[in-house]
Amino acid sequence: MEHQLKFIGTIHSALKTLEDCPLLENENAPEAVVEIFDDFADGIKNIKTGVEIILFTWLHRADRTVLKTKPRNNPDALMTGVFSTRSPDRPNPIGIHFVKVISVLPGNKLQVGGLEVLDQTPLIDIKPDLKR
Amino acid sequence: MEHQLKFIGTIHSALKTLEDCPLLENENAPEAVVEIFDDFADGIKNIKTGVEIILFTWLHRADRTVLKTKPRNNPDALMTGVFSTRSPDRPNPIGIHFVKVISVLPGNKLQVGGLEVLDQTPLIDIKPDLKR
Numbered sequence: 001m002e003h004q005l006k007f008i009g010t011i012h013s014a015l016k017t018l019e020d021c022p023l024l025e026n027e028n029a030p031e032a033v034v035e036i037f038d039d040f041a042d043g044i045k046n047i048k049t050g051v052e053i054i055l056f057t058w059l060h061r062a063d064r065t066v067l068k069t070k071p072r073n074n075p076d077a078l079m080t081g082v083f084s085t086r087s088p089d090r091p092n093p094i095g096i097h098f099v100k101v102i103s104v105l106p107g108n109k110l111q112v113g114g115l116e117v118l119d120q121t122p123l124i125d126i127k128p129d130l131k132r
Numbered sequence: 133m134e135h136q137l138k139f140i141g142t143i144h145s146a147l148k149t150l151e152d153c154p155l156l157e158n159e160n161a162p163e164a165v166v167e168i169f170d171d172f173a174d175g176i177k178n179i180k181t182g183v184e185i186i187l188f189t190w191l192h193r194a195d196r197t198v199l200k201t202k203p204r205n206n207p208d209a210l211m212t213g214v215f216s217t218r219s220p221d222r223p224n225p226i227g228i229h230f231v232k233v234i235s236v237l238p239g240n241k242l243q244v245g246g247l248e249v250l251d252q253t254p255l256i257d258i259k260p261d262l263k264r
Contacts, residue, residue: 003136003137003139003190003192003254004135004136004137005135005136005137005224006196006223006224007135008223008224040199040223042199042200042213043199043200043213043214043215043222043223044213044215044216045200045212045213045216046212046213046215046216047213047215047216051216053215054228056224056226058135060135064138067172067174067175068174068175068177080177080178081174081175081176081177081178081179082175083175083176083178083179083185083257083258083259084176084177084178084179084183084260085259085260086259086260086262090175090257091138091140091172091175091256091257092137092138092140092188092256092257094188094226094256094257096186096228096259122135124224124226125215125222125223125224125226126215127215127217127218127228128216128217128218130218
């Protein structure tokens with residue numbers, strides 16, 4: 001299908017369960033390693049240590065039927081449309097993560113700063129972080 | 133499929149051809165109207181005039197086989213891995229657009245500031261723009 005996602009890589013992280021995960025990347029998330037699959041490795045040839053990038057992940061454990069949720073899992077919060085939240089539960093569970101490349105490792109791998117996603121989360125895109 | 137995208141809406145824009153499109157949203161892109169399909173309308177109930185949002189589009193005219201390109205269509209540029217560029221030609225042609233909601237219109241529509249995508253581009257997600 002024309003709008004079937006291709007998984008271009010995977011995340012290797014110490015975060016093994018959803019309970020381990022911080023809610024946002026600025027909340028003490030650990031470093032992680034981003035592995036790019038061989039078929040897509042040409043796409044990262046210009047990514048160097050120190051650059052700021054945006055990772056796009058596919059939050060594969062999410063519930064894609066949810067349209068309203070309570071932000072930050074707070075039971076006292078009002079039900080809120082998911083498009084006003086960063087909840088992974090949404091029709092297309094795309095995760096967006098602003099991270100710094102700490103080092104470029106052999107085997108098409110990038111070590112990156114604080115990343116709040118589960119180990120084995122699929123990667124779908126990387127873009128340069130153009131400061132606004 | 134589990135990683136089949138759902139189109140949640142569509143963009144209505146004065147940009148009718150690729151030649152009309154600025155390269156980035158800060159390059160004099162026009163206002164546009166984002167229409168959310170009825171099935172997903174509950175998700176935007178909390179989006180109000182004035183808020184800053186991130187639109188995720190599916191750049192359906194892109195070439196998904198491209199891994200290296202010349203940035204900004206500059207023939208003098210060096211070939212660059214697509215993950216270091218904002219080129220729409222990439223394995224998953226996800227567009228990311230930081231815009232302001234100018235008004236909330238009847239019929240699950242949002243009028244937004246400068247948006248550099250073609251008329252009829254599919255919408256796949258909306259997130260709040262949490263300033264960093």
